[in-house]
Amino acid sequence: MNHTPHADGTKPEYSAWLQEHHPALFRAAVFHARGDRQTAIDVVQIAAVKIGRSWDNDEIREKIIASEAYVHTIVKNCLSTYLKIRSRIEGRERELDPDRHHVIDDGPDLELRAAILSLPQMERSMILLHYYMGYTIIAAGAKLDLSRDQSHRLHSKAIKRLKALITDTE
Incomplete structure (x- = not known):
């Protein structure tokens, strides 16, 4: 068996196997993704x-070559992981959506609400998490996958931008 990679890093035997089995992989992914073709495309790539x-x-190569069921299991596992990750991302976006939680109600300070909503997504999320949902700056940053220093910089940047937006409208 030739395991020497091509110049682009692909293995000849793997490339041939993938070319031959790609349609079957795609059909399995579409089936398991319940007809969602875009999800199936992503899952096949994974x-x-x-x-x-x-x-x-x-040992694994022989299982892959010999067993279509083994390959289907790989596709199902990849789909499961993909859906979990996508759900986490969508959940994080929903959690940080100010309109979903009505964290900034239509109160007397419409100017502040408008200024917060006009901030870039990360800055808006930092302000919402810290001032309206009660997170510390570091905890809010952790929710946004930021380090301690990045959290403080983002908070400072958001506050400066808010001040500029509010003073411009006065």
């Missing part, structure tokens, strides 16, 4: 990468 990374392991 599965192809996962299979490609495992190709050098003789």
